[in-house]
Amino acid sequence: MLRLVLYQPDIPQNTGTMLRMAACLGLAVEIVEPAGFDVSDRHLRRSGLDYLDHVAITRHRSFSAFEAWRAEAGLRLVLATTAGARPHTDFAFGPDDCIMVGRESAGVPDSVHAAADARVVVPIRPGLRSLNVAVAAAMIAGEALRRTGGFEPDRGTPA
Numbered sequence: 001m002l003r004l005v006l007y008q009p010d011i012p013q014n015t016g017t018m019l020r021m022a023a024c025l026g027l028a029v030e031i032v033e034p035a036g037f038d039v040s041d042r043h044l045r046r047s048g049l050d051y052l053d054h055v056a057i058t059r060h061r062s063f064s065a066f067e068a069w070r071a072e073a074g075l076r077l078v079l080a081t082t083a084g085a086r087p088h089t090d091f092a093f094g095p096d097d098c099i100m101v102g103r104e105s106a107g108v109p110d111s112v113h114a115a116a117d118a119r120v121v122v123p124i125r126p127g128l129r130s131l132n133v134a135v136a137a138a139m140i141a142g143e144a145l146r147r148t149g150g151f152e153p154d155r156g157t158p159a
Helices: 012-025 043-056 063-073 110-114 135-150
Strands: 003-007 028-032 058-059 077-080 098-101 118-121
Touching: 003 012, 012 028, 012 135, 028 063, 058 063, 058 135, 063 110, 077 110, 077 135, 098 135
Parallel strands: 003 028, 003 098, 028 058, 077 098, 077 118
Antiparallel strands: none
């Protein structure tokens, strides 16, 4: 199962948007703490509405705890970054990838860049900084699901 990893998220509304997206697309979510807000179930419910019952969320107390879990599970870390070398549309995603997005305010530190197995970027027009993290996560997750056959055939607009 593809996983969306939120590295120390800053903004509860973006986190809620990504949790809702993950629920709708069938992605598990890993939250690497500390976050910039209280990530208790009560606070996540406010931002994620009633979608939280439809998404598997695991909280990791630190990046090193996440890395230990990931190493034991044998999962690949794909970092979404504006400093990415490869467009997300040219990357060979695997069904067990962990797609990580960084903090809205600061991305991820160099140590996380170094730990990533791959780095991808959503190409945007020159002169612009970046997309909203939830928008970038949705674009990359959609491409990863498309490439791995992760979209279930009975989903979509009813006939």
